[in-house]
Amino acid sequence: MSTEYGIALGMIETRGLVPAIEAADAMTKAAEVRLVSRDFVGGGYVTIMVRGETGAVNAAVRAGADACERVGDGLVAAHIIARPHNELEPIMDMSTSTTRG
């Protein structure tokens, strides 16, 4: 079992890049989380993913959702998975590689 397994995942999806960056900033300032990816989903949707302890991810996603609501076309979705299944890791790696590639 990898050390990464079970580490909580937080996701925020916005319409447009500006609210996404605002959310990323608010999330990293609110709690001890790592930004793992930023994806252009298409149709103007942008998704930011963070990993960290469940409590930290919870606090970060709430802060991020609050912050980006007021910016531009705002929030589409804010969601937390406390303990993502191992099978999901490749999907998250995929989005990470597209972000950092």
Added chain:
Amino acid sequence: MSTEYGIALGMIETRGLVPAIEAADAMTKAAEVRLVSREFVGGGYVTILVRGETGAVNAAVRAGADACERVGDGLVAAHIIARPHNEVEQVVSNAAKA
């Protein structure tokens, strides 16, 4: 990148490229800021990112937002982060790379 840490970030998002270019022009003319990226977000959204001193970025974003409102489908969002967290740098620099 360490010297750039904490330097203010200004963002303008528009519907269409023409207002984005108008905003970029107004921003660089209004204050001492550097254009760091122009991003095609998808769905017709275009985002312009600038960096500089907080005051300069503030003035630039206000001028840019004013200028592009009257052009095409206009403004979606204008926003300033005075001191972006270090983690956010990767999002910004990735945007610059893409």
